[in-house]
Protein backbone atom coordinates (compact mmCIF):
# COMPACT_ATOMS: atom_id res chain seq x y z
CA UNK A 133 0.00 0.00 0.00
CA UNK A 134 1.30 3.42 -0.95
CA UNK A 135 1.43 6.14 1.69
CA UNK A 136 0.65 9.85 1.75
CA UNK A 137 1.16 12.71 4.18
CA UNK A 138 -1.70 14.56 5.88
CA UNK A 139 0.25 17.47 7.30
CA UNK A 140 2.93 15.71 9.37
CA UNK A 141 0.92 12.47 9.65
CA UNK A 142 1.86 9.48 7.47
CA UNK A 143 -1.17 7.37 6.38
CA UNK A 144 -2.14 4.84 3.73
CA UNK A 145 -3.03 6.47 0.39
CA UNK A 146 -6.59 5.17 0.79
CA UNK A 147 -8.35 5.01 4.15
CA UNK A 148 -11.44 3.19 5.37
CA UNK A 149 -14.60 5.11 6.27
CA UNK A 150 -16.31 3.21 9.06
CA UNK A 151 -19.56 5.18 9.41
CA UNK A 152 -21.68 2.67 7.47
CA UNK A 153 -20.73 -0.03 9.98
CA UNK A 154 -23.02 1.72 12.46
CA UNK A 155 -25.51 3.86 10.54
CA UNK A 156 -26.69 5.51 7.32
CA UNK A 157 -26.32 2.79 4.67
CA UNK A 158 -28.63 -0.05 5.66
CA UNK A 159 -28.20 -3.16 7.79
CA UNK A 160 -24.78 -3.86 9.29
CA UNK A 161 -23.27 -6.82 11.02
CA UNK A 162 -20.57 -6.34 13.67
CA UNK A 163 -18.71 -9.58 12.86
CA UNK A 164 -18.52 -8.64 9.16
CA UNK A 165 -17.50 -5.06 9.98
CA UNK A 166 -14.71 -6.19 12.34
CA UNK A 167 -13.43 -8.65 9.74
CA UNK A 168 -13.39 -5.79 7.21
CA UNK A 169 -11.37 -3.55 9.54
CA UNK A 170 -8.86 -6.33 10.20
CA UNK A 171 -8.58 -7.08 6.49
CA UNK A 172 -7.91 -3.37 5.94
CA UNK A 173 -4.99 -3.54 8.39
CA UNK A 174 -3.70 -6.70 6.63
CA UNK A 175 -3.74 -4.82 3.31
CA UNK A 176 -1.87 -1.89 4.84
CA UNK A 177 -4.91 0.41 4.90
CA UNK A 178 -3.95 2.15 8.12
CA UNK A 179 -6.30 5.14 8.23
CA UNK A 180 -9.63 4.36 9.94
CA UNK A 181 -12.21 7.15 10.04
CA UNK A 182 -14.85 7.26 12.76
CA UNK A 183 -16.70 9.76 14.97
CA UNK A 184 -18.21 9.80 18.41
CA UNK A 185 -21.60 10.29 16.75
CA UNK A 186 -21.48 7.30 14.36
CA UNK A 187 -24.11 4.90 15.65
CA UNK A 188 -26.53 7.84 16.00
CA UNK A 189 -24.64 9.06 19.05
CA UNK A 190 -24.47 5.76 20.96
CA UNK A 191 -20.71 5.25 20.56
CA UNK A 192 -21.14 2.01 18.60
CA UNK A 193 -18.65 2.84 15.84
CA UNK A 194 -15.76 3.80 18.12
CA UNK A 195 -16.32 0.73 20.30
CA UNK A 196 -16.36 -1.49 17.22
CA UNK A 197 -13.06 -0.06 16.00
CA UNK A 198 -11.60 -0.53 19.47
CA UNK A 199 -12.53 -4.21 19.41
CA UNK A 200 -11.28 -4.68 15.84
CA UNK A 201 -7.82 -3.18 16.45
CA UNK A 202 -7.25 -4.85 19.82
CA UNK A 203 -3.70 -6.19 19.79
CA UNK A 204 -2.91 -4.28 16.56
CA UNK A 205 -2.87 -0.68 17.75
CA UNK A 206 0.35 0.15 15.93
CA UNK A 207 -1.09 -0.94 12.54
CA UNK A 208 -3.84 1.67 12.69
CA UNK A 209 -4.08 5.44 12.40
CA UNK A 210 -7.28 6.41 14.17
CA UNK A 211 -9.18 9.50 13.11
CA UNK A 212 -12.21 10.39 15.20
CA UNK A 213 -14.33 13.47 15.70
CA UNK A 214 -16.31 15.50 18.23
CA UNK A 215 -18.67 18.44 18.14
CA UNK A 216 -22.04 16.98 17.13
CA UNK A 217 -24.01 16.31 20.30
CA UNK A 218 -27.29 15.20 18.77
CA UNK A 219 -30.15 16.23 16.50
CA UNK A 220 -32.59 19.11 16.54
CA UNK A 221 -36.29 18.54 15.84
CA UNK A 222 -35.94 20.01 12.33
CA UNK A 223 -33.29 17.64 10.96
CA UNK A 224 -30.20 19.61 11.92
CA UNK A 225 -27.39 18.96 14.42
CA UNK A 226 -26.90 20.19 18.00
CA UNK A 227 -23.32 21.48 17.97
CA UNK A 228 -20.81 22.11 20.76
CA UNK A 229 -17.22 23.03 19.91
CA UNK A 230 -16.30 24.45 23.32
CA UNK A 231 -12.97 23.47 24.91
CA UNK A 232 -14.87 22.03 27.90
CA UNK A 233 -16.91 19.77 25.64
CA UNK A 234 -13.84 18.85 23.53
CA UNK A 235 -12.10 17.53 26.65
CA UNK A 236 -15.12 15.54 27.78
CA UNK A 237 -15.73 14.12 24.28
CA UNK A 238 -12.04 13.26 23.75
CA UNK A 239 -11.78 11.38 27.05
CA UNK A 240 -14.97 9.46 26.21
CA UNK A 241 -13.62 8.55 22.75
CA UNK A 242 -10.32 7.35 24.23
CA UNK A 243 -12.27 5.09 26.61
CA UNK A 244 -14.56 3.71 23.90
CA UNK A 245 -11.74 2.99 21.44
CA UNK A 246 -9.53 1.68 24.25
CA UNK A 247 -6.40 3.64 23.30
CA UNK A 248 -4.13 6.15 25.08
CA UNK A 249 -3.99 8.64 22.23
CA UNK A 250 -6.07 9.62 19.18
CA UNK A 251 -3.87 9.99 16.09
CA UNK A 252 -6.05 12.59 14.36
CA UNK A 253 -8.82 14.43 16.21
CA UNK A 254 -11.37 16.32 14.14
CA UNK A 255 -13.88 19.00 14.92
CA UNK A 256 -16.84 17.40 13.13
CA UNK A 257 -18.84 20.59 12.58
CA UNK A 258 -18.00 24.08 13.72
CA UNK A 259 -20.27 25.76 16.25
CA UNK A 260 -20.16 29.29 14.81
CA UNK A 261 -20.99 30.95 18.12
CA UNK A 262 -17.40 30.27 19.30
CA UNK A 263 -14.33 31.88 17.65
CA UNK A 264 -12.30 29.24 15.81
CA UNK A 265 -9.16 30.35 17.69
CA UNK A 266 -10.83 29.41 20.98
CA UNK A 267 -11.97 26.04 19.58
CA UNK A 268 -8.55 25.13 18.18
CA UNK A 269 -6.93 26.43 21.37
CA UNK A 270 -8.99 23.88 23.27
CA UNK A 271 -7.95 21.09 20.88
CA UNK A 272 -4.29 22.16 21.16
CA UNK A 273 -4.46 21.62 24.92
CA UNK A 274 -5.44 18.01 24.21
CA UNK A 275 -2.32 17.70 22.03
CA UNK A 276 -0.16 19.20 24.80
CA UNK A 277 -1.61 16.68 27.27
CA UNK A 278 -0.75 13.76 24.95
CA UNK A 279 -4.37 12.73 24.36
CA UNK A 280 -4.27 13.70 20.68
CA UNK A 281 -1.42 13.63 18.15
CA UNK A 282 -2.77 15.80 15.31
CA UNK A 283 -5.73 18.13 14.81
CA UNK A 284 -8.18 18.28 11.91
CA UNK A 285 -11.33 20.18 10.94
CA UNK A 286 -14.32 18.96 8.96
CA UNK A 287 -16.50 20.99 6.58
CA UNK A 288 -14.99 24.39 7.35
CA UNK A 289 -14.56 27.40 5.10
CA UNK A 290 -11.27 28.66 3.74
CA UNK A 291 -11.28 31.58 6.18
CA UNK A 292 -11.87 29.30 9.17
CA UNK A 293 -9.12 26.96 7.98
CA UNK A 294 -6.62 29.81 7.69
CA UNK A 295 -7.45 31.24 11.12
CA UNK A 296 -7.33 27.77 12.68
CA UNK A 297 -3.94 26.96 11.14
CA UNK A 298 -2.54 30.25 12.42
CA UNK A 299 -3.52 29.12 15.94
CA UNK A 300 -2.16 25.56 15.81
CA UNK A 301 -0.94 23.39 12.87
CA UNK A 302 -3.90 21.66 11.21
CA UNK A 303 -2.94 18.28 9.72
CA UNK A 304 -6.07 17.65 7.69
CA UNK A 305 -9.36 18.97 6.45
CA UNK A 306 -12.10 16.37 6.11
CA UNK A 307 -14.59 17.37 3.43
CA UNK A 308 -16.59 15.81 0.63
CA UNK A 309 -14.68 15.42 -2.63
CA UNK A 310 -15.41 13.25 -5.63
CA UNK A 311 -16.28 13.40 -9.32
CA UNK A 312 -19.78 14.18 -8.00
CA UNK A 313 -18.81 16.95 -5.57
CA UNK A 314 -16.07 19.45 -6.37
CA UNK A 315 -16.91 22.51 -4.24
CA UNK A 316 -13.58 22.28 -2.33
CA UNK A 317 -11.76 23.23 -5.53
CA UNK A 318 -13.13 26.76 -5.12
CA UNK A 319 -11.10 27.85 -2.10
CA UNK A 320 -10.36 25.28 0.58
CA UNK A 321 -8.30 22.92 -1.57
CA UNK A 322 -5.97 25.68 -2.85
CA UNK A 323 -5.63 26.85 0.78
CA UNK A 324 -4.78 23.30 1.89
CA UNK A 325 -2.04 23.17 -0.76
CA UNK A 326 -0.64 26.54 0.31
CA UNK A 327 -0.65 25.71 4.03
CA UNK A 328 0.54 22.08 3.78
CA UNK A 329 -2.76 20.69 5.07
CA UNK A 330 -3.94 17.30 3.78
CA UNK A 331 -7.46 16.64 2.52
CA UNK A 332 -9.30 13.56 3.73
CA UNK A 333 -11.89 13.17 0.99
CA UNK A 334 -15.12 11.78 2.39
CA UNK A 335 -17.94 10.23 0.34
CA UNK A 336 -15.48 9.76 -2.57
CA UNK A 337 -18.01 7.37 -4.14
CA UNK A 338 -20.83 9.92 -3.96
CA UNK A 339 -22.41 7.91 -1.10
CA UNK A 340 -22.36 4.82 -3.29
CA UNK A 341 -24.03 6.16 -6.41
CA UNK A 342 -20.76 6.45 -8.37
CA UNK A 343 -20.22 2.70 -8.06
CA UNK A 344 -23.24 2.06 -10.28
CA UNK A 345 -24.62 -0.47 -7.78
CA UNK A 346 -27.46 1.69 -6.42
CA UNK A 347 -29.96 2.55 -9.15
CA UNK A 348 -33.26 2.49 -7.30
CA UNK A 349 -34.24 3.79 -3.85
CA UNK A 350 -36.61 0.82 -3.46
CA UNK A 351 -33.55 -1.42 -3.21
CA UNK A 352 -32.48 0.41 -0.02
CA UNK A 353 -33.75 -0.34 3.47
CA UNK A 354 -36.28 2.08 4.98
CA UNK A 355 -33.80 3.65 7.38
CA UNK A 356 -31.13 4.24 4.70
CA UNK A 357 -29.97 7.88 4.85
CA UNK A 358 -30.11 8.16 1.06
CA UNK A 359 -33.92 8.35 1.12
CA UNK A 360 -33.40 11.92 2.40
CA UNK A 361 -30.39 12.71 0.16
CA UNK A 362 -31.46 15.30 -2.46
CA UNK A 363 -29.16 13.69 -5.04
CA UNK A 364 -31.03 10.41 -4.71
CA UNK A 365 -34.45 11.96 -5.16
CA UNK A 366 -36.78 11.60 -8.20
CA UNK A 367 -35.57 13.52 -11.24
CA UNK A 368 -32.21 14.23 -9.60
CA UNK A 369 -31.46 10.53 -9.30
CA UNK A 370 -32.42 9.86 -12.92
CA UNK A 371 -30.17 12.69 -14.12
CA UNK A 372 -27.29 11.62 -11.86
CA UNK A 373 -27.51 7.98 -12.95
CA UNK A 374 -27.05 9.20 -16.52
CA UNK A 375 -23.68 10.62 -15.40
CA UNK A 376 -22.80 7.36 -13.65
CA UNK A 377 -23.52 5.45 -16.89
CA UNK A 378 -20.75 7.45 -18.55
CA UNK A 379 -18.30 6.51 -15.78
CA UNK A 380 -19.30 2.86 -16.09
CA UNK A 381 -18.47 2.92 -19.80
CA UNK A 382 -15.05 4.49 -19.20
CA UNK A 383 -14.30 2.08 -16.35
CA UNK A 384 -15.19 -0.92 -18.53
CA UNK A 385 -12.81 0.32 -21.23
CA UNK A 386 -10.02 0.72 -18.67
CA UNK A 387 -10.65 -2.72 -17.18
CA UNK A 388 -11.53 -1.27 -13.77
CA UNK A 389 -14.68 -0.96 -11.70
CA UNK A 390 -16.46 2.42 -11.51
CA UNK A 391 -15.49 2.64 -7.81
CA UNK A 392 -11.81 2.21 -8.68
CA UNK A 393 -11.96 4.84 -11.41
CA UNK A 394 -13.73 7.27 -9.05
CA UNK A 395 -11.09 6.75 -6.35
CA UNK A 396 -8.19 6.96 -8.81
CA UNK A 397 -9.56 10.31 -10.00
CA UNK A 398 -9.56 11.67 -6.42
CA UNK A 399 -6.02 10.37 -5.84
CA UNK A 400 -4.83 12.04 -9.05
CA UNK A 401 -5.91 15.52 -7.92
CA UNK A 402 -3.11 16.04 -5.38
CA UNK A 403 -0.52 13.96 -3.57
CA UNK A 404 -1.88 15.17 -0.22
CA UNK A 405 -5.44 13.95 -0.78
CA UNK A 406 -6.49 10.70 0.87
CA UNK A 407 -9.92 9.31 -0.06
CA UNK A 408 -11.74 7.39 2.66
CA UNK A 409 -14.32 5.23 0.87
CA UNK A 410 -16.84 3.77 3.29
CA UNK A 411 -17.70 0.10 3.35
CA UNK A 412 -18.56 -2.66 5.76
CA UNK A 413 -17.69 -5.43 3.27
CA UNK A 414 -14.34 -7.11 2.62
CA UNK A 415 -15.11 -7.45 -1.10
CA UNK A 416 -15.59 -3.69 -1.59
CA UNK A 417 -12.64 -2.87 0.67
CA UNK A 418 -10.29 -5.02 -1.44
CA UNK A 419 -11.62 -3.49 -4.65
CA UNK A 420 -11.21 0.04 -3.28
CA UNK A 421 -7.74 -0.55 -1.82
CA UNK A 422 -6.52 -1.76 -5.23
CA UNK A 423 -7.30 1.69 -6.65
CA UNK A 424 -4.27 3.06 -4.77
CA UNK A 425 -2.10 1.37 -7.41
CA UNK A 426 -3.87 3.05 -10.35
CA UNK A 427 -2.22 6.04 -11.99
CA UNK A 428 -4.57 7.67 -14.47
CA UNK A 429 -3.03 9.38 -17.49
CA UNK A 430 -3.86 13.05 -18.19
CA UNK A 431 -6.02 11.86 -21.11
CA UNK A 432 -7.99 9.49 -18.86
CA UNK A 433 -8.51 12.27 -16.32
CA UNK A 434 -9.74 14.56 -19.09
CA UNK A 435 -12.20 11.88 -20.26
CA UNK A 436 -13.62 11.50 -16.75
CA UNK A 437 -13.93 15.25 -16.24
CA UNK A 438 -15.70 15.58 -19.57
CA UNK A 439 -18.08 12.79 -18.55
CA UNK A 440 -18.92 14.56 -15.28
CA UNK A 441 -18.03 18.26 -15.48
CA UNK A 442 -18.08 20.35 -12.27
CA UNK A 443 -21.66 21.20 -11.20
CA UNK A 444 -23.15 18.56 -13.54
CA UNK A 445 -24.77 16.74 -10.62
CA UNK A 446 -28.38 17.56 -9.71
CA UNK A 447 -29.39 18.25 -6.12
CA UNK A 448 -27.74 19.71 -3.02
CA UNK A 449 -25.25 17.42 -1.33
CA UNK A 450 -27.15 17.42 2.01
CA UNK A 451 -30.75 17.81 3.13
CA UNK A 452 -31.47 21.43 4.13
CA UNK A 453 -31.08 20.92 7.91
CA UNK A 454 -27.59 19.43 7.62
CA UNK A 455 -26.56 21.93 4.93
CA UNK A 456 -27.09 24.68 7.54
CA UNK A 457 -24.30 23.18 9.68
CA UNK A 458 -21.66 23.54 6.97
CA UNK A 459 -19.31 26.43 7.75
CA UNK A 460 -19.49 28.90 4.85
Ligand SMILES: NC(=O)c1ccc[n+]([C@@H]2O[C@H](COP(=O)([O-])OP(=O)(O)OC[C@H]3O[C@@H](n4cnc5c(N)ncnc54)[C@H](OP(=O)(O)O)[C@@H]3O)[C@@H](O)[C@H]2O)c1
Pocket residue numbers: 148149150151152157181182256286287306307333334335336337338339340341343345391408409410411412413415416417419420
Ligand atom coordinates in the same frame (compact mmCIF):
# COMPACT_ATOMS: atom_id res chain seq x y z
N1 LIG B 1 -16.80 14.49 8.16
C1 LIG B 1 -18.02 14.27 7.74
O1 LIG B 1 -18.90 15.10 7.96
C2 LIG B 1 -18.35 13.01 7.00
C3 LIG B 1 -19.56 12.91 6.29
C4 LIG B 1 -19.82 11.73 5.59
C5 LIG B 1 -18.91 10.68 5.63
N2 LIG B 1 -17.76 10.80 6.35
C6 LIG B 1 -16.77 9.69 6.39
O2 LIG B 1 -16.43 9.34 5.06
C7 LIG B 1 -16.60 7.94 4.88
C8 LIG B 1 -16.94 7.67 3.42
O3 LIG B 1 -18.10 8.36 3.01
P1 LIG B 1 -19.51 7.64 2.81
O4 LIG B 1 -19.46 6.31 3.47
O5 LIG B 1 -20.53 8.62 3.23
O6 LIG B 1 -19.68 7.52 1.25
P2 LIG B 1 -18.91 6.73 0.08
O7 LIG B 1 -17.63 6.22 0.56
O8 LIG B 1 -18.95 7.65 -1.09
O9 LIG B 1 -19.94 5.55 -0.24
C9 LIG B 1 -20.28 4.56 0.70
C10 LIG B 1 -21.27 3.62 0.05
O10 LIG B 1 -20.67 3.01 -1.10
C11 LIG B 1 -20.75 1.60 -1.01
N3 LIG B 1 -19.48 1.07 -1.57
C12 LIG B 1 -18.23 1.24 -1.11
N4 LIG B 1 -17.33 0.66 -1.92
C13 LIG B 1 -18.04 0.09 -2.93
C14 LIG B 1 -17.69 -0.65 -4.07
N5 LIG B 1 -16.40 -0.90 -4.37
N6 LIG B 1 -18.68 -1.10 -4.90
C15 LIG B 1 -19.99 -0.83 -4.63
N7 LIG B 1 -20.38 -0.11 -3.55
C16 LIG B 1 -19.42 0.34 -2.70
C17 LIG B 1 -20.92 1.27 0.45
O11 LIG B 1 -21.62 0.06 0.54
P3 LIG B 1 -21.71 -0.84 1.91
O12 LIG B 1 -22.28 0.09 2.94
O13 LIG B 1 -22.67 -1.90 1.49
O14 LIG B 1 -20.39 -1.34 2.24
C18 LIG B 1 -21.72 2.48 0.96
O15 LIG B 1 -23.09 2.26 0.75
C19 LIG B 1 -17.67 7.56 5.89
O16 LIG B 1 -17.65 6.17 6.18
C20 LIG B 1 -17.29 8.42 7.06
O17 LIG B 1 -16.24 7.80 7.80
C21 LIG B 1 -17.46 11.95 7.01
